[in-house]
Amino acid sequence: MFEWKENYSCDVKQIDDEHKRLFEIGRNIYELAMDENHIDYYDKILDLLDELKDYTVYHFGDEERIMELYDYPGLEEQKHIHAKFIDKLENIDLKSIDINQQKAILDLLDFVSSWISSHILGTDLKIGEYFKKLKLNK
Numbered sequence: 275m276f277e278w279k280e281n282y283s284c285d286v287k288q289i290d291d292e293h294k295r296l297f298e299i300g301r302n303i304y305e306l307a308m309d310e311n312h313i314d315y316y317d318k319i320l321d322l323l324d325e326l327k328d329y330t331v332y333h334f335g336d337e338e339r340i341m342e343l344y345d346y347p348g349l350e351e352q353k354h355i356h357a358k359f360i361d362k363l364e365n366i367d368l369k370s371i372d373i374n375q376q377k378a379i380l381d382l383l384d385f386v387s388s389w390i391s392s393h394i395l396g397t398d399l400k401i402g403e404y405f406k407k408l409k410l411n412k
Contacts, residue, residue, distance in 0.1 A: 275304050276301040277301075281395070282395065284394075284405075285405065286401060286405055288340065292332075292336060292400070296329065296333065296390070299386070300387065304321065307380055316372050316375055317364050319378055320371070323366065326386070330360065334359075337398075344408065346401060347404070351397075355397060357385050359393075366382075384408070
């Protein structure tokens with residue numbers, strides 16, 4: 275489910291490498307969701323949530339700096355989308371996670387997989403297209 279494929283590449287090595295790390299976190303979320311041996315894994319969910327939040331803040335910062343450096347025209351839209359993503363992670367109801375852990379991990383899994391398909395395969399690939407145009411113009 276979270277296996278890196280070349281069609282995810284935006285041809286910017288740093289961004290691609292960081293996206294690959296996000297895929298690893300997604301894979302860890304998936305593995306926890308599919309593990310039927312856990313009765314109470316609230317702490318593991320919180321750990322994954324924290325890891326996802328911390329890493330995306332780091333990644334979004336890098337991505338935005340790269341876009342700013344090269345005057346990427348979609349920078350403000352990206353910043354807005356990134357802020358919404360972080361806001362969603364920061365406002366997850368921890369009590370609801372504790373009450374229904376399986377639903378919580380499946381919801382987190384859905385959120386991350388949707389993000390990959392909509393943002394990385396949509397919005398972020400445009401960064402690579404922009405960089406290719408810059409190279410052609412030089």
